[in-house]
Amino acid sequence: MADSNITKNALAVSMKKLMEKKPFSKISVGDICEDCGMNRKSFYYHFRDKYDLVNWIFYVDFIERMDWSSCRNEWDMLEALCSHFYRERLFYQNALQVEGQNSFREYFCGMLRPVLMLLTQNLVEEGRKKEFYIAFLCEGVLGELVYWLREGSKITPEEFVEDLHDISLGLARKIIAEEAGTQNVIPILQNKEV
Template structure:
């Protein structure tokens, strides 16, 4: 293993440990470096900021495997694996998602989820005029649901969360279709 990978992993372990008790905004680069015995120069050689480090951690641990799948649609097994990772890394995820905006973990996750949603929308028989906007809306809604789920004490198991999410989506889909259908002629 190269020194670069060893350094990145040391920084990642330090940040993950800090994120068990503190939100991302309250953690400084100095704290991360102090925790793993490295200097700020080492940190900035590998990462632009702490948000990029969080994104790297996610990509290394599960993101690359899950989000670069060649599946054409999001399926239950992929969703369950993703939610299981989130559940098992609950405090890390909650404290990393605490910040929003450009370059944050929230922004990164939205960008990673959107291609999966676009591929799923592309398989639909119905034409969706703006898949970019639809994918953005769905990814943000999903992350909001994930955040609320993980904040529960204790959160239900991933399978139960997905079942609940699917049930809500089905009810909403039927209701929206009812609202969009023209009333029957009398």
């Protein structure tokens, strides 16, 4: 088992190094193997493809190493995630650009959905509308995350999550006001206390 982790970690280090220099689409399995001095057979013994390697990197670097007990709520979890992306921004900026089946973007959306479900649990009824709302929020958060990383992360992870919190709160208040039949939206958006 230890040898397996040594090999996986060596491949991960090479992938991260390569992704800091060039786009994901320009990196081949051969490039990764050459960089760490391994053969393709070793790579395919551990990973299905380079997408699988990128997803594994996220899982090991963030999910396994995260101190979940330090999170008081979903927003703390999101802040920890953004802090991780901030520290590794060149890698994640590149990883999140790739779309499609097995991509990190798809994998990450799958991880983000349960967090968004918790954040919105009492806003929308279960069913089709809830799924639509979660998908909408997931794409919105993902789009802003990609923009934030691409623009050089000009604000801190804490500020970024605070902005996400504020816009989410404003939208939630608007939804609740509309459900209650209130159409005066401006005071709702101005009141940011929670």
